[in-house]
Amino acid sequence: MPNRGGYAIGLLRLVLLALAATVLAVPTATFASQASHNGAAGMPPELAEAVSAYRQATMRSDIAALSDLVADDYILVNSDSSLQAKQSYLDDFRLPGFRIDRYVVEESAQAVWGDTALVRGLLHLAWTQDGAQHRRVLRIAHVWTRREGRWQIAYTQLTRVPEP
Secondary structure (H helix, E strand, O other): OOOOOOHHHHHHHHHHHHHHHHHHHOOOEEOOOEOOOOOOOOOOHHHHHHHHHHHHHHHOOOHHHHHHHEEEEEEEEOOOOOEEEHHHHHHHHHOOOEEEEEEEEEEEEEEEEOOEEEEEEEEEEEEEEOOEEEEEEEEEEEEEEEEOOEEEEEEEEEEEOOOO
16 A cells, blocks of 8 residues: 555546546547447447446545445555555545536447446646646546446546656
């Protein structure tokens, strides 16, 4: 478990957690759909429902709903290369004073292979933390898996895009 004592690291983690949810709110275009459950190029309906529920739970900081939607073996790789497991990820939703102001997602896409799916994008994010404005550009990738008939998010990778 990484050292979570620093305010800046905690702040960045919270921002990145919110990013993980918000990118899923944007409609996606298929970039490599193989064996999609609905036979079409789009996202399987059950996955689309899970992605929507995850986004809503994240925006409400609904830890109980997130606990159901996040796999027990979930791993988040933050843009600083630190790792978070499910409980640490859920605990971050309890931090006060954080709010996403607005964001833009470009290059959003998905791929579905049987019981595994990838949802990714390029995020242009602005947020407020304790009254201060912040901005970041990140590449984000989420891996979803269908287990026991339901979709759960199993992995998130965040990569900070260097400023020009």
